C-alpha cells in the first residue's frame with residue numbers, strides 16, 4: 001500500500017488489537033487502520049463475517065469499532081488521538097458495550 005508522506009504533521013501512537021500503530025494527527029481511525037493494513041474492523045452479529053469500511057463518509061456503518069471501551073464508534077468519522085485503544089467490534093453491541101445474543105437481537109430486547 002502506498003502511503004502519502006506528510007512531512008511535519010505530528011504523529012500519534014494508537015493501538016489496534018494490541019498492536020501499536022503510528023498515525024498522523026488529523027487522520028481518521030479508519031484511515032489509520034487501513035494504512036496499517038487492517039481491513040477487518042468488525043464481525044456481523046449473525047454469521048460472524050468480517051466487515052470493513054465501505055463509504056468512508058459516515059453512511060454505511062460498516063466501520064464500527066470499539067474505541068477506549070465504547071462500542072459502535074464509526075472509525076471513518078473519528079479522529080485518531082494519542083493513546084487511543086481500538087478493538088475489533090464483535091457482533092452487535094449496545095451503546096454500553098454489552099454484546100447481544102442472536103435471540104436478543106431478534107426480539108429487540
Ligand code: FES
Nearest residue numbers: 056059060061076
Ligand atoms: S465506512 Fe461507512 S460509515 Fe464508516
